[in-house]
Amino acid sequence: MEGVDHLAHERNKSEFDVDAMKIVWAGSPHAFDVSDRISKLVASDPGFRKDNRSTLSRKELFKNTLRKAAYAWKTIVDLRLSEEEAAKLRFYVDEPAFTDLHWGMFIPAIKGQGTEEQQQKWLPLAYKMQIIGCYAQTELGHGSNVQGLETTATFDSQTDEFIIHSPTLTSSKWWPGGLGKVATHAIAYARLIVGGREHGVHGFIVQLRSLEDHSPLLGITVGDIGMKFGNGAYNTMDNGVLQFDHVRIPRNQMLMRVSQVTCEGKYKQSDVPRQLVYGTMVYVRQTIVADASCALSRAVCIATRYSAVRRQFGSQNGGPETQVIDYKTQQSRLFPLLASAYAFRFIGEWLKWLYADVTQRLQANDFSTLPEAHACTAGLKSLTTTATADGIEECRKLCGGHGYLCSSGLPELFAVYVPACTYEGDNTVLLLQVRDMSCKVSHEDCFSAGVQAVQQETSRYNSLYDSSRAFNAMSLRCSKSALLEAFEARAARMSVACAQNLSNFDNPEEGFAELSADLVEAAVAHCQLIVVSKFIEKLQQEIPGKGVKQQLEVLCNIYALFLLHKHQGDFLSTGCITPKHAALANDELRSLYSQVRPNAIALVDAFNYTDHYLGSILGCYDGNVYPKLYEAAWKDPLNESVVPDGYHLYIRPLLKQEIRTARL
Numbered sequence: 009m010e011g012v013d014h015l016a017h018e019r020n021k022s023e024f025d026v027d028a029m030k031i032v033w034a035g036s037p038h039a040f041d042v043s044d045r046i047s048k049l050v051a052s053d054p055g056f057r058k059d060n061r062s063t064l065s066r067k068e069l070f071k072n073t074l075r076k077a078a079y080a081w082k083t084i085v086d087l088r089l090s091e092e093e094a095a096k097l098r099f100y101v102d103e104p105a106f107t108d109l110h111w112g113m114f115i116p117a118i119k120g121q122g123t124e125e126q127q128q129k130w131l132p133l134a135y136k137m138q139i140i141g142c143y144a145q146t147e148l149g150h151g152s153n154v155q156g157l158e159t160t161a162t163f164d165s166q167t168d169e170f171i172i173h174s175p176t177l178t179s180s181k182w183w184p185g186g187l188g189k190v191a192t193h194a195i196a197y198a199r200l201i202v203g204g205r206e207h208g209v210h211g212f213i214v215q216l217r218s219l220e221d222h223s224p225l226l227g228i229t230v231g232d233i234g235m236k237f238g239n240g241a242y243n244t245m246d247n248g249v250l251q252f253d254h255v256r257i258p259r260n261q262m263l264m265r266v267s268q269v270t271c272e273g274k275y276k277q278s279d280v281p282r283q284l285v286y287g288t289m290v291y292v293r294q295t296i297v298a299d300a301s302c303a304l305s306r307a308v309c310i311a312t313r314y315s316a317v318r319r320q321f322g323s324q325n326g327g328p329e330t331q332v333i334d335y336k337t338q339q340s341r342l343f344p345l346l347a348s349a350y351a352f353r354f355i356g357e358w359l360k361w362l363y364a365d366v367t368q369r370l371q372a373n374d375f376s377t378l379p380e381a382h383a384c385t386a387g388l389k390s391l392t393t394t395a396t397a398d399g400i401e402e403c404r405k406l407c408g409g410h411g412y413l414c415s416s417g418l419p420e421l422f423a424v425y426v427p428a429c430t431y432e433g434d435n436t437v438l439l440l441q442v443r444d445m446s447c448k449v450s451h452e453d454c455f456s457a458g459v460q461a462v463q464q465e466t467s468r469y470n471s472l473y474d475s476s477r478a479f480n481a482m483s484l485r486c487s488k489s490a491l492l493e494a495f496e497a498r499a500a501r502m503s504v505a506c507a508q509n510l511s512n513f514d515n516p517e518e519g520f521a522e523l524s525a526d527l528v529e530a531a532v533a534h535c536q537l538i539v540v541s542k543f544i545e546k547l548q549q550e551i552p553g554k555g556v557k558q559q560l561e562v563l564c565n566i567y568a569l570f571l572l573h574k575h576q577g578d579f580l581s582t583g584c585i586t587p588k589h590a591a592l593a594n595d596e597l598r599s600l601y602s603q604v605r606p607n608a609i610a611l612v613d614a615f616n617y618t619d620h621y622l623g624s625i626l627g628c629y630d631g632n633v634y635p636k637l638y639e640a641a642w643k644d645p646l647n648e649s650v651v652p653d654g655y656h657l658y659i660r661p662l663l664k665q666e667i668r669t670a671r672l
C-alpha cells in the first residue's frame with residue numbers, strides 16, 4: 009500500500025508538539041532549518057545514493073566514495089554553501105571519507121598548533137582543497153602511548169631542514185584515514201631530535217605525494233592497510249601505512265606554536281603547555297560525543313518504528329496480534345536507549361560550549377581550563393561511544409531476525425560506528441585520564457596532601473550521602489535534586505574509595521596500575537553524573553512547545569533511573585541508596601515507560617531523519633515494512649539469475665553423485 013502511513017495511528021497518539029521538539033533536538037530554529045534543507049537536498053540527489061554499498065567490491069566502493077566526495081565538493085562550491093551547511097552535507101552524505109580527516113583533523117591541527125605565519129601559508133590551500141591532508145600519529149607499534157612513538161625528526165642545521173625517518177618496522181605510520189590513497193600532505197607526529205637531544209613528540213607538515221601526478225615523493229612508501237570490519241561500512245576510508253626514509257622538510261614545517269627550533273638549532277619552549285600538541289584530539293573527541301547522539305538516535309528510530317509495526321502473539325478472537333513495542337521487556341530495552349539519545353544530544357551541546365570556551369581562552373593564552381576540557385572530552389567520549397555501540401547492537405536485537413539483514417541498516421551502522429570506541433583514544437585508556445575530574449581525589453592529591461584530603465572529601469560527601477537518604481519514590485518523581493545527589497554521592501564515594509586504597513601503596517604509580525579497574529569504574533560514575541546533571545540543567549531552561557518539556561522530563565528520569573537500576577550495586581555498596589530505594593526506582597521506571605509509550609513514534613520523528621539518511625527498510629517513515637523487504641530481497645544480485653552461477657560445477661555434481669569425477 010504505497011503512500012499509506014502505516015504509523016499514522018501511532019503519530020495521532022502523541023501528546024506533544026513534535027515540530028517544537030524537532031527544534032529542541034536540532035539546537036535552534038536556525039540549526040533546524042539548515043539541517044532540514046540539507047538533508048532533503050542530499051536525499052533527493054541520486055548522486056548521493058548509498059543503498060548499494062554492501063554489494064560493491066572494495067575497489068568499486070572506494071572509487072564511488074571518491075566520486076561522491078568530488079560531487080559533494082562541487083555541490084558545496086556550486087551552491088555556495090556556508091561552512092555550517094557544508095558540514096551538514098558531509099553528515100547527511102553519510103559515508104566515512106578522507107575529507108573527514110582533512111576538515112576534521114588536518115585543518116584543526118594547523119589552526120591549533122601552527123603559528124600565525126604557518127596558518128597563513130597552509131590554511132588557504134587546505135580550505136580550497138588544493139592540498140589534502142591527513143593526521144598521521146598512530147604507528148604499527150604504538151597508538152595509545154603517544155610518547156612511545158618511534159618516528160624521528162632530526163634537525164639538520166646545515167640545511168635548515170628536518171629529516172623525517174622511520175627507524176623500525178613498528179615505527180611505520182599505521183591507521184591514519186585518508187593516508188592510504190588520497191592525502192597529499194600529513195601532519196606527521198615524530199620525536200624531535202635537535203643537536204643530539206630528544207624533545208618529545210611534535211607535529212610536522214610533510215608532503216607525501218606529488219601535486220602533479222599523485223606519485224609518492226622520494227623516500228615515502230605509502231599504501232592502504234586493507235579491509236576492515238564489515239562490508240561497506242568503514243571500508244570507504246583509506247586507512248594507510250606510511251614509511252619515511254630520511255625525508256627532508258624545511259624547518260618551518262614543524263608546527264611551532266608550542267615550541268620552536270631556531271635556525272641555529274636551539275630548542276625553545278614557549279609558555280604554551282606541551283599538552284597543546286594533543287589539542288586536535290580534544291577537538292575531535294568533542295565532535296565524537298556530538299556524533300554519538302546521531303548514531304544512537306538513528307538506531308533507536310529504526311528499532312522504535314519497527315517495534316510499532318511488528319506484531320507477535322496475543323491475538324484475541326482473531327484480532328490483531330500485540331505490537332512488540334507494547335511488551336514491557338521491549339520497552340525496558342528500547343526506551344532507556346531513546347532517553348540516552350536525548351541525553352547525549354544535550355551533553356554534546358554542553359561539550360561544544362565548553363570547547364568553544366577553552367578555545368577562546370587558549371587564544372588569549374589562558375590555559376587554566378585545558379585539564380578540565382581534556383578530562384571531560386576524554387571521559388565523555390568514552391562513555392557515549394561505548395553506550396552507543398552497545399545500543400546499536402541492542403537495537404539490532406530488538407528488531408529480531410530482520411535486524412540482521414543489511415537492508416535494516418543496523419549491521420552497517422554498527423560496523424561503521426564501533427571503531428569510535430577505539431579511535432581518538434581507546435575508551436579504557438581515556439577513562440584513565442578522567443582522574444582530574446574525579447572530585448580532585450587523584451593519586452597525586454592523596455600523596456601530596458596526605459590522607460587529610462581524603463578525609464575532607466569523605467566528610468563532604470557524607471553530608472551528600474545523608475541527603476540522598478531522603479530520596480523516596482515521591483522525591484524521585486518530583487525532585488531532580490534527590491536523584492542528582494544520589495549520583496553525586498555515588499561518584500564521590502567511588503573516588504574516595506579509590507583514593508583511600510591508593511594511599512595504601514608506597515609507590516603511587518604502582519597503586520594507580522593495581523587499582524586501574526576501580527579507577528575506570530569511578531570515572532564512568534563521574535561521567536554519568538555529568539550527563540545526568542546537564543540533562544537536568546537543560547530542563548531548567550525555558551523550553552517552548554506544548555508538552556515538550558514534560559516529555560523531556562520523562563526521558564531525563566528514565567535515563568537517570570535506568571542507570572541507577574543498572575548500577576544499583578555501586579549505589580547500594582557505597583550506601584547512596586537502600587534496597588528499598590532501588591525497588592522504588594524500578595517501579596518508577598515501569599510507570600515512566602508507560603508514559604513514553606504513546607509518544608514513542610513522535611519522539612523519534614523529532615530527529616527529523618529522512619529515509620535516505622536512515623538507510624533502513626525497518627525504520628522507513630511510513631512503516632510499510634513488509635512489501636519493501638520483499639521487493640529488496642528480489643533486487644539482491646544473487647537473485648539476478650534463478651539458477652545460480654556454479655550450479656553446473658558444484659551443485660549438480662553433488663546431486664548426481666558425480667562429485668569424485670568433477671573438477672573442483
Ligand SMILES: CCCCC/C=C\C/C=C\C/C=C\C/C=C\C/C=C\CC/C=C/C(=O)SCCNC(=O)CCNC(=O)[C@H](O)C(C)(C)COP(=O)(O)OP(=O)(O)OC[C@H]1O[C@@H](n2cnc3c(N)ncnc32)[C@H](O)[C@@H]1OP(=O)(O)O
Pocket residue numbers: 077080081084094095098107108109111112113143145146151152153154155185283284286287289290292295378379382430431432433434437438441
Ligand atoms: C566534501 C566536503 C565536506 C566538507 C566537510 C566539512 C566538514 C567536515 C568536518 C569535520 C568532520 C568532523 C569530525 C570528524 C573527524 C574525525 C573523526 C573520524 C574519524 C576518526 C579518525 C581517528 C583519528 C585518530 O584516532 S588520531 C589518533 C588518536 N590517538 C589517541 O587518541 C591516542 C590516545 N593517547 C593519548 O591521548 C595520550 O597519549 C594519553 C593516553 C592521554 C597519555 O598521554 P601522555 O603524554 O603519556 O601523557 P600523560 O603522562 O598520561 O599525561 C601528561 C599530562 O597531560 C595531560 N593530557 C594528556 N592528554 C591531554 C590532552 N589531550 N589535552 C590536555 N592535557 C592532556 C594528562 O592528563 C597529564 O596531566 P597531569 O600531568 O596533570 O596528570
Ligand SMILES: Cc1cc2nc3c(=O)[nH]c(=O)nc-3n(C[C@H](O)[C@H](O)[C@H](O)COP(=O)(O)OP(=O)(O)OC[C@H]3O[C@@H](n4cnc5c(N)ncnc54)[C@H](O)[C@@H]3O)c2cc1C
Pocket residue numbers: 109143144145146149150151152153182183184185242247427430431432433434435436437440
Ligand atoms: C577506524 C580507525 C581509524 C583511525 N584513524 C586514525 C587516524 O586518522 N590517525 C591516527 O593517527 N590514528 C588513527 N587510528 C588509530 C587509533 O587512534 C588507535 O588505534 C587508538 O588510539 C588505540 O590505540 P592502539 O591501537 O595502540 O590500541 P592499544 O593501546 O594497543 O590497545 C589494545 C588494548 O590495550 C589496552 N591498553 C592500552 N594501554 C593501556 C593502559 N595504559 N592501561 C590499560 N589498558 C591499556 C586497551 O584498553 C586495549 O584493550 C584509527 C583507528 C581506527 C580503528
